[in-house]
Amino acid sequence: MEKYLQQVGKKVDSAELFKVKSKTVPVNFEVNRLKSIDISESEGKALRVINQGRIGFSSFTGSEDFDLMVEKAVATSEFGVKASFDFPEKIEGGKKEKVIVYDEKVVDKSIEEMVKVGENIIERVKDFNPKLRCDVTILKDYSEVEYANSRGGSFSYNKTAIVYSMMVQQIEDQDMLMIYSSLESGEDKLNTEELVSEIMENIKWGEKIVPINNGKMPAIFTPKAALTLILPVIRGLNGRMVWEKISPLANQKNKKLWSQLLTLYNDGTIDFALGSAPFDDEGVEMKKYPLVEKGEIKNFYYDLQTAGMAGVESTGNGLRAGIQSEPAPTLNNLIMEEGTVSFSEMIEDIKEGIIIDQVLGLGQGNIISGAFSNNVQLGYKIENGKIIGRVKDVMIAGNAIEELKNIIALGDKSRWISGKYKFPHIYLKSLTVSTKGN
Amino acid sequence: MMREIFEKVLKNKKDKADYIEIRAEKKEFTTIHFQGEKLEKINCSQQIGGDVRALVKGGWGFISFNQFDNLEEKVSEAIEVARLIGKEESRLAVNSPVVEIIKQDLDKDFRQISLREKKELVGNYNNIIMNFSPQIQSSKVIYTDKFSTIYFANSEGSYIEQEKPFLSVSFTAIARKGDNVQIANESIGTTKGFEIIEKISPKAQRAASRAVNLLRAESVEGGEYTVILDQILGGVFIHEAFGHLSEADFLYEDERMSGLMKLGKKFGSPKLNVVDDGSIPNLLGSAKYDDEGIRTRKNYLIKDGILVGRLHSRETAAKMGEEPTGNARALNYRFKPIVRMTNTYIENGDTPFEDLLSGIKKGIYAKDCYGGMTTFEMFTFSAGEGYMIRDGKIAEPVKDVVLSGNLFTTLLNIEGVGNDLKMIESSGGCGKSGQGPLPVSFGSPHLRIKKVVVGGK
Numbered sequence: 001m002e003k004y005l006q007q008v009g010k011k012v013d014s015a016e017l018f019k020v021k022s023k024t025v026p027v028n029f030e031v032n033r034l035k036s037i038d039i040s041e042s043e044g045k046a047l048r049v050i051n052q053g054r055i056g057f058s059s060f061t062g063s064e065d066f067d068l069m070v071e072k073a074v075a076t077s078e079f080g081v082k083a084s085f086d087f088p089e090k091i092e093g094g095k096k097e098k099v100i101v102y103d104e105k106v107v108d109k110s111i112e113e114m115v116k117v118g119e120n121i122i123e124r125v126k127d128f129n130p131k132l133r134c135d136v137t138i139l140k141d142y143s144e145v146e147y148a149n150s151r152g153g154s155f156s157y158n159k160t161a162i163v164y165s166m167m168v169q170q171i172e173d174q175d176m177l178m179i180y181s182s183l184e185s186g187e188d189k190l191n192t193e194e195l196v197s198e199i200m201e202n203i204k205w206g207e208k209i210v211p212i213n214n215g216k217m218p219a220i221f222t223p224k225a226a227l228t229l230i231l232p233v234i235r236g237l238n239g240r241m242v243w244e245k246i247s248p249l250a251n252q253k254n255k256k257l258w259s260q261l262l263t264l265y266n267d268g269t270i271d272f273a274l275g276s277a278p279f280d281d282e283g284v285e286m287k288k289y290p291l292v293e294k295g296e297i298k299n300f301y302y303d304l305q306t307a308g309m310a311g312v313e314s315t316g317n318g319l320r321a322g323i324q325s326e327p328a329p330t331l332n333n334l335i336m337e338e339g340t341v342s343f344s345e346m347i348e349d350i351k352e353g354i355i356i357d358q359v360l361g362l363g364q365g366n367i368i369s370g371a372f373s374n375n376v377q378l379g380y381k382i383e384n385g386k387i388i389g390r391v392k393d394v395m396i397a398g399n400a401i402e403e404l405k406n407i408i409a410l411g412d413k414s415r416w417i418s419g420k421y422k423f424p425h426i427y428l429k430s431l432t433v434s435t436k437g438n
Numbered sequence: 439m440m441r442e443i444f445e446k447v448l449k450n451k452k453d454k455a456d457y458i459e460i461r462a463e464k465k466e467f468t469t470i471h472f473q474g475e476k477l478e479k480i481n482c483s484q485q486i487g488g489d490v491r492a493l494v495k496g497g498w499g500f501i502s503f504n505q506f507d508n509l510e511e512k513v514s515e516a517i518e519v520a521r522l523i524g525k526e527e528s529r530l531a532v533n534s535p536v537v538e539i540i541k542q543d544l545d546k547d548f549r550q551i552s553l554r555e556k557k558e559l560v561g562n563y564n565n566i567i568m569n570f571s572p573q574i575q576s577s578k579v580i581y582t583d584k585f586s587t588i589y590f591a592n593s594e595g596s597y598i599e600q601e602k603p604f605l606s607v608s609f610t611a612i613a614r615k616g617d618n619v620q621i622a623n624e625s626i627g628t629t630k631g632f633e634i635i636e637k638i639s640p641k642a643q644r645a646a647s648r649a650v651n652l653l654r655a656e657s658v659e660g661g662e663y664t665v666i667l668d669q670i671l672g673g674v675f676i677h678e679a680f681g682h683l684s685e686a687d688f689l690y691e692d693e694r695m696s697g698l699m700k701l702g703k704k705f706g707s708p709k710l711n712v713v714d715d716g717s718i719p720n721l722l723g724s725a726k727y728d729d730e731g732i733r734t735r736k737n738y739l740i741k742d743g744i745l746v747g748r749l750h751s752r753e754t755a756a757k758m759g760e761e762p763t764g765n766a767r768a769l770n771y772r773f774k775p776i777v778r779m780t781n782t783y784i785e786n787g788d789t790p791f792e793d794l795l796s797g798i799k800k801g802i803y804a805k806d807c808y809g810g811m812t813t814f815e816m817f818t819f820s821a822g823e824g825y826m827i828r829d830g831k832i833a834e835p836v837k838d839v840v841l842s843g844n845l846f847t848t849l850l851n852i853e854g855v856g857n858d859l860k861m862i863e864s865s866g867g868c869g870k871s872g873q874g875p876l877p878v879s880f881g882s883p884h885l886r887i888k889k890v891v892v893g894g895k
Contacts (some may be wrong), residue, residue, distance in 0.1 A: 062486030395893030434660030
């Protein structure tokens with residue numbers, strides 16, 4: 001890589017080369033049986049240059065035509081944005097990996113073993129209720145990341161991931177109950193039982209369909225549904241959105257905006273979390289730092305370019321959405337601090353309310369404004385401190401930035417979602433619920 | 439050259455599996471992305487990749503890759519994996535081998551246009567949005583062009599090369615007044631040449647004016663309404679809510695699902711006709727052959743309100759004892775072909791727009807779309823623009839209009855079908871099983887639907 005960079009370094013001010021090689025093996029079960037194994041091997045390179053002060057970019061997969069790649073990157077730099085940073089000369093800790101993101105056992109896990117895990121999950125579900133349809137994916141992923149720039153900075157690391165995900169479906173007449181859940185980790189240490197027992201509990205709660213009234217009522221968002229409320233915050237704290245003043249949170253730093261209970265961290269240093277790595281995709285160390293502390297916004301998150309424009313330091317959040325994308329501000333892992341109230345205590349506290357576990361249309365609509373409006377794909381009604389059944393044809397709506405002011409309690413047990421978010425249950429004082437036939 | 443490589447490997451491996459196919463894709467693309475006043479990103483990239491799919495005793499093995507050095511090894515790996523899965527008899531609808539090379543001639547080939555010219559055109563559109571009003575806070579204009587060549591060969595002797603151009607521009611306008619931030623989108627997608635996007639300033643203007651207008655709109659009051667959908671939303675509805683249920687891969691192994699989608703069942707009033715047709719020339723979902731080498735065609739899904747057909751791959755067709763429909767599509771070489779829609783639409787009815795409005799005391803006219811999603815029978819989609827209908831007339835604008843419901847009841851609740859079908863080609867596409875955005879088009883005349891649940895305050 002260094003050889004390539006020396007070559008291109010002569011033509012431009014500076015350059016960086018980012019390379020990823022990966023192999024993903026998902027074992028898919030559909031309708032209770034082994035259905036497919038779709039292996040994906042990929043290899044790609046992305047070249048970013050700063051040429052006469054402007055950024056140029058190109059990416060390639062497959063071919064080794066480095067000259068053409070340089071030519072395209074230089075061509076785009078003519079119109080590129082003005083670089084407000086330079087590539088890091090020294091990448092600290094490049095040799096010693098502080099955070100652990102690689103488990104050889106994942107790489108060595110055989111397809112046969114993965115098939116057994118899936119079969120085991122399906123057996124458990126069948127024992128519980130043979131009429132359920134169950135889809136399962138057991139996936140492993142291994143990648144090698146390499147980075148070097150013409151100013152001498154370089155790093156490399158290997159990373160693994162393993163995912164167990166499942167979807168259970170029960171169809172009766174025109175009613176379909178669908179419950180999904182998944183576990184993710186960088187370490188081959190996932191617990192099947194945890195996954196299956198959660199789903200079974202949900203099925204029991206959902207056996208009966210019950211009516212619910214229109215209007216405002218207390219609501220509990222499970223960790224699985226918490227993103228409904230948190231997505232607008234994630235978008236609003238993005239340094240890019242802040243710099244452009246699109247974010248309604250842009251002027252709210254160090255002001256008390258939300259409930260005292262709300263504390264959110266960006267943390268890329270947690271061993272085996274999927275969003276962790278020693279460095280972000282442009283050589284800045286990943287860190288743990290608060291985004292929101294006791295309801296006050298403490299930090300926005302930045303990549304190098306956005307940080308340069310805003311006149312601040314990169315927070316180690318420059319990640320690439322794929323080999324063909326330039327780094328952009330992206331959270332590493334997002335951790336919400338736990339509260340002190342258990343899920344069952346929350347339920348007991350509610351006379352009439354709703355539990356939201358799965359929503360349709362997440363991220364749809366005008367997220368940055370905080371507005372959300374979702375179909376409750378899986379939700380339960382609480383009456384007199386007890387879950388009495390599942391609700392259907394129900395919409396929830398509100399503004400997340402407002403709703404987060406009215407948190408009554410946070411759960412005392414948080415759960416990883418998608419391997420990079422960790423949320424507890426969120427108990428809101430009131431939420432607007434609308435339903436059919438008002 | 440590809441043909442020789444593929445055929446040699448297939449010849450050596452043919453006997454080891456019931457069926458093998460190899461695909462390769464070469465594509466080059468350009469992205470130009472303006473945000474706010476600035477050029478945010480400009481990017482030229484190239485990808486070469488391929489995949490192998492093998493069928494052994496009913497089980498599929500699939501591998502995708504960027505390195506072609508050991509193609510024969512990849513085929514072996516796919517076969518090995520297929521053996522793990524295969525436990526029954528392989529069944530594929532019969533298809534006679536095809537050998538054909540399909541070139542796509544463009545009036546104005548975007549590969550010949552300089553990066554400077556593209557950038558200037560897109561920059562002009564961006565300026566239109568930014569200069570529209572002081573209330574415009576920011577913009578996003580994304581230009582993408584992509585030229586792919588797909589090489590396909592299978593162990594039955596088919597060899598097809600198809601060129602697939604794709605060009606799109608999307609406009610986002612962000613308007614702000616105090617804490618009130620509103621967004622509007624417009625976009626265009628096409629398989630034709632650069633000329634299509636040379637004169638689309640009105641779209642940029644429309645995005646800006648819609649965002650500014652939304653600043654004045656009140657949030658809609660949640661509840662149940664009679665709703666009129668415009669051609670875009672009608673198209674999204676038929677694609678998202680109904681179209682996906684017509685995809686046979688959801689049905690063929692699931693008795694209960696196939697029970698719900700039984701042919702001959704009444705789905706709507708006799709005025710309702712729904713079609714998926716990949717053979718219409720030059721629409722976003724069009725191709726002469728699908729990604730299994732099956733000729734595309736016009737397929738009726740609902741005729742006179744009755745369910746009459748569904749969409750198939752070779753496998754689902756064989757398993758359900760029906761004919762393949764040319765709907766097996768792969769997003770790119772990273773994915774195997776699965777059952778997908780192409781160009782899906784509701785055929786014209788005979789009710790003029792004004793007549794659809796008449797008699798609605800309090801309803802909603804919902805236009806355009808932010809996005810939609812379905813899980814089997816439940817659907818939800820957000821309108822990009824909305825108006826109250828009061829006493830048969832379009833009244834004040836409303837925002838945050840999210841429609842939701844049960845597909846089966848909603849289809850039966852369509853009480854009026856307009857006579858103004860329009861096919862929509864946008865920059866987005868369809869997502870399914872992680873494969874998205876796949877270019878598709880959809881369309882509909884204006885529709886009037888009773889008893890739709892709208893979320894809101």
